[in-house]
Amino acid sequence: MRSRSVKDEQVRIRGTSRGGRRPPPAANVEDKILDAAELVFGNYGLRGATTALIAEGAGVSKPHLYYYFDNKEDLYRALLERAMNRWAADIDALDATGDLRTVLRDYIHRKVDFSRDHPSLSKIYATEIISGAPHIGSFIERVSTQQLLAKVAMVEEWAAAGKVRPISPADLFFCIWAMTQAYADFSDQMALMKRKDRLEQADYDAAKATIVQLVFGGLGLTEA
Amino acid sequence: MRSRSVKDEQVRIRGTSRGGRRPPPAANVEDKILDAAELVFGNYGLRGATTALIAEGAGVSKPHLYYYFDNKEDLYRALLERAMNRWAADIDALDATGDLRTVLRDYIHRKVDFSRDHPSLSKIYATEIISGAPHIGSFIERVSTQQLLAKVAMVEEWAAAGKVRPISPADLFFCIWAMTQAYADFSDQMALMKRKDRLEQADYDAAKATIVQLVFGGLGLTEA
DNA sequence: AATGGATCTTACCGATCGTTAAAAACCGGC
DNA sequence: GCCGGTTTTTAACGATCGGTAAGATCCATT
Numbered sequence A, B: 001m002r003s004r005s006v007k008d009e010q011v012r013i014r015g016t017s018r019g020g021r022r023p024p025p026a027a028n029v030e031d032k033i034l035d036a037a038e039l040v041f042g043n044y045g046l047r048g049a050t051t052a053l054i055a056e057g058a059g060v061s062k063p064h065l066y067y068y069f070d071n072k073e074d075l076y077r078a079l080l081e082r083a084m085n086r087w088a089a090d091i092d093a094l095d096a097t098g099d100l101r102t103v104l105r106d107y108i109h110r111k112v113d114f115s116r117d118h119p120s121l122s123k124i125y126a127t128e129i130i131s132g133a134p135h136i137g138s139f140i141e142r143v144s145t146q147q148l149l150a151k152v153a154m155v156e157e158w159a160a161a162g163k164v165r166p167i168s169p170a171d172l173f174f175c176i177w178a179m180t181q182a183y184a185d186f187s188d189q190m191a192l193m194k195r196k197d198r199l200e201q202a203d204y205d206a207a208k209a210t211i212v213q214l215v216f217g218g219l220g221l222t223e224a
Numbered sequence C: 001a002a003t004g005g006a007t008c009t010t011a012c013c014g015a016t017c018g019t020t021a022a023a024a025a026c027c028g029g030c
Numbered sequence D: 001g002c003c004g005g006t007t008t009t010t011a012a013c014g015a016t017c018g019g020t021a022a023g024a025t026c027c028a029t030t
Helices: A029-048 A051-058 A062-068 A072-091 A100-117 A119-130 A137-160 A169-185 A187-193 A201-219 B029-048 B051-058 B062-068 B072-091 B100-117 B119-130 B137-160 B169-185 B187-193 B201-219
Strands: none
Touching (some): A029 A119, A072 A100, A072 A119, A119 A169, A119 B169, A169 A201, A169 B119, A169 B201, A187 B169, B029 B051, B072 B100, B072 B119, B100 B201, B119 B169, B137 B169
């Protein structure tokens, strides 16, 4: 459905720009639009975001968005798609191999890091879910549910083997997800309560430690 | 700033309608408008919500909203005010008297119950924070921060007395808040993952048990 | 039943927003 | 230096939305 430029499938030359700048290189225009859309949709939601704001953020004229995307919803879906792929690929995978504590701790740390590095994506995801997931419902059914089921089975094995205390596995991961996600969605409120402008690395470290302590404690695992 | 009807300060005759119906009695028109706004703002956010939808939900004409409220933002603020007052009064208070376990368990149970009974209010609150809390920043500073500080002091006392394991008190309550809040904001996704239409009482019971298990475990408390 | 404030509706306006039409600018190949 | 496709902009349209003007309806009081 989406109109696509001819050069879309070209290999992106990422990271060749010197000295890892903070905002990603934004190689081509389409990515620049998606990056701008990420911020605007993250702050205002689908209906609240305006194409004018996105265009301004991307440094292009408003109608130029329609050269790359059919309409606002299409742009939103493309953004969600990019977000979910990054999410599922880099973050949500949890391989059961390796030490139980290491697996859990790494998972929690990755999630908090994602909240720190991509707060807008996390907010978009949260807003989408809060609105009843009208655009990613099928993705959740296909991907997230499967990954959850795998994790549930894993925890049940652990419990059956006596490695962890019995627990509702689905709720365990809902809670892990909620806690880590909160450090993106509600970072503003947290900073306000801590009387800071924004959360710093020390805050994220404390978050990781606290979440790990709660999860390990709940499962009856020692920290070591 | 808000235009108010003369009868605004009358004592509301609530609960006198027979047989506790599910939707609250909606005594006067202003409350009906606020109830409708709660749903619409909860689903679409401030900018996404339309006055037409709110008016339709309240069963009044669109311009009639402006008889009770100056504009859309004023209505939104009034709604937030009502929500925050209910929140602070009924939910967020945590009196330190009484058994430590009982205090924590009751607090968690109250929060989950609020998520179950008032999901729209929780979503509005979340959406507001996600947007950077432009309308309730001062409230957070005045009220929520104070309540958090009180809780932090309480946990620090517990830790100093050796009653609980050392923990970052602020993050502990951020996590409790995140977990309980999630069962409102993300109930749709959870239901989807559990292949249900909506969460049932058993789901909320499991949520309470899991959160209590994590918190008690993290603090080194036994369940009894 | 006439009055007058309180409550509520119909009709409408101006601004904004998503989107389209049309053409200008760019750019490599000849 | 012309050409053809790609990329980008200027101008503008129709729909929607927040808000206003003006008046109708209700209702207690007399």
